[in-house]
Each structure stands twice: as structure tokens, then as C-alpha cells.
Amino acid sequence: MQAKFTGKAIRFALRVIPSFRVFNSRPLPEGKIKDGACFSQDSRGNWFLNIVIEVAKSPVRPLDLGIGIDLGLKGLAVLSDTNRILAPGFHSKAEAALAVAQRAHKRRRIKAVHAYTARRRLDFLHNESLKIARAFDWIAVGNVNAAGLAQTSLAKSVLDAGWSSFLRMLAYKAVRHGARYVEVNERFTTQTCSDCGALPDSRPRGIAGLGIREWICSDCGAAHDRDLNAAKNILRRGRATLVAGIPVL
Structure with missing residues (x-):
């Protein structure tokens, strides 16, 4: 649905839909508004207007510097360049406050704790994924089935780590910054x-x-950190995929 901003309000093309006053937390990017009729509500009852804007494509960068990423639970990810992204465990840190609110049957407090935890997790994932998209020309990750693991005994840890959100952010931010993303x-x-x-x-x-974190290759004698070794193999497979010309995001 076509829409445009008039001052601090957004006005829709159809007369049956009124204008809405909105608070801009940040300036919108330059581009044509393609859709502005999608509203969403968070767990605290706050309403948000989701706007789709058509922006110019970023030029694709040369495939010079790549990174392989192995996702984890104790740490969010291990990178093939030996760097690690720790998993803050936002939900586990909020469990004490959540338990107090639940015992007291304070529904508004429970919603507030959940919303605060979700915002902190998303902010963390946005920052980490943006760093990677800016630093590397191509990004390779393993095709981990996050949705499937969320149905197992690991559900709590997987959801708290935010694997699905992290991968989704990496994919679209890579495109935005002219990088390649491949699973x-x-x-x-x-x-x-x-x-x-x-x-x-x-x-x-x-x-x-599963409990073995370090091992030595009996063929060549190389010593490996389990997660770092996986990230390096993911990097190699990602490079092979790109060289073969298989379409990626």
C-alpha cells in the first residue's frame, strides 16, 4: 500500500485509512516507500509501524576476505580467524527476576522482563552481525537446523542464543554491504x-x-580445537561453493 510522510505523520493513499503520528527513532534511509501498512505489537502492548523502502543496491565487493562461522551454545559462534563471539545468555540472566514476578502473579512485570530480554538479545545480534558484514567480503555458515533443534532438549539454549535471528541478520546485512552470504x-x-x-x-x-573439545589428527598430527576446526572447514566449503558459481544471497 502506498504511503508517504507528511511532517511527523504517515498518510496512506486510501481514504479509509487515516494518518498516523509516528515517532522516528532514527532517520529512514533514502528511497521510495513500497509498503507502510504493516503494524505489529510487542509483548508489552507497544505498537510499531513496519515500513518497506526500496533502496539502491550496494555494489558487490571482490571476494578477497572471507570468514567461516561455526555456531555454538556456550559461545554464540567461533570464527575461522580464531575470534569468538560469546553468548551473553540474556534469558538465563533474567530468570531470577522473572521467577519473582511469576510467583507474585505480576503479569505486566513478566511482560516487561520478556520484552527487555528480547530487546537486549536483538541489539547484541544486530551489532555482532553488522561487524561481520562490514569486515568480510563473503561469509560462510553451516546449515544448522535451528528450528529443528528448538524442538529438542536444547530448545532453551538455542532460543536464548538466537541462532535463527543471527543468521537472518547476517544474510540481509551481507547483501546491504555488498558481501556474499552462503550456507x-x-x-x-x-x-x-x-x-x-x-x-x-x-x-x-x-x-x-560431544564432550571432546580438543583432538589431534592421527593422519598429519595437527592439533585442533573442535569448534575452530569446524569453522575452518566451513570456510573452505564456502569458498568452494562460491568458486563453483553456485547462486548465493
Whole structure:
């Protein structure tokens, strides 16, 4: 639906829909408003107007510097350049305040705690994904099934980490900044030696191997941190995908 701003209000093309006064937390980007008729409400009852704006495409950067990302629960992600993004655990930190509010049956307080936790998580994910999109020309991540894991015993940790939101942010911010985003098959990325490419007998395997965080390749002798090794393998697979010319975001 067509809409345009007139002062501090937004006016729709149809007469049956009135003008709405809105508070701009930040200036809108330059571009044509394609849709401005989508409203949403948060857990505290606050209303938001979601606006779709057509903006100019960013020029695609040369594929010079890439990064592989392995998602985790104790840490949000391990990068192939050895950097790590810690998982703040916003929900776990708010559990005490939430429990007090629930025992006292304070519904407004419960909603406020949930909303505050969600805002903090989103702000954190926005900042971290933006840093990566700006720093690297292409981004490779494993095709982890976050929605599937959210139905298992790991649901609480997966949802608190915000994997799905993080990947979604990486995808569209990469496009916005002229970078490439590609998801690759993460199967055996923790077990494959990132130095020689072998699947050695000494690799951590099965449920028993989940607790093994460091291992040595019996084929070439390379010592590996489990998560960093996976990130390096994801980087290699991402590079192979881009070189092969497979369409990516």
C-alpha cells in the first residue's frame, strides 16, 4: 500500500485509512516507500509501524576476505580467524527476576522482563552481525537446523542464543554491504581435519565425542580445537561453493 510522510505523520493513499503520528527513532534511509501498512505489537502492548523502502543496491565487493562461522551454545559462534563471539545468555540472566514476578502473579512485570530480554538479545545480534558484514567480503555458515533443534532438549539454549535471528541478520546485512552470504553442508565439519582434509581415526565421533573439545589428527598430527576446526572447514566449503558459481544471497 502506498504511503508517504507528511511532517511527523504517515498518510496512506486510501481514504479509509487515516494518518498516523509516528515517532522516528532514527532517520529512514533514502528511497521510495513500497509498503507502510504493516503494524505489529510487542509483548508489552507497544505498537510499531513496519515500513518497506526500496533502496539502491550496494555494489558487490571482490571476494578477497572471507570468514567461516561455526555456531555454538556456550559461545554464540567461533570464527575461522580464531575470534569468538560469546553468548551473553540474556534469558538465563533474567530468570531470577522473572521467577519473582511469576510467583507474585505480576503479569505486566513478566511482560516487561520478556520484552527487555528480547530487546537486549536483538541489539547484541544486530551489532555482532553488522561487524561481520562490514569486515568480510563473503561469509560462510553451516546449515544448522535451528528450528529443528528448538524442538529438542536444547530448545532453551538455542532460543536464548538466537541462532535463527543471527543468521537472518547476517544474510540481509551481507547483501546491504555488498558481501556474499552462503550456507554450506556442515556435516563432518567437526570431524574432518582442516589441515589435511582427512577423516582420521582419532576424530571425535558420536554422542561420546560431544564432550571432546580438543583432538589431534592421527593422519598429519595437527592439533585442533573442535569448534575452530569446524569453522575452518566451513570456510573452505564456502569458498568452494562460491568458486563453483553456485547462486548465493
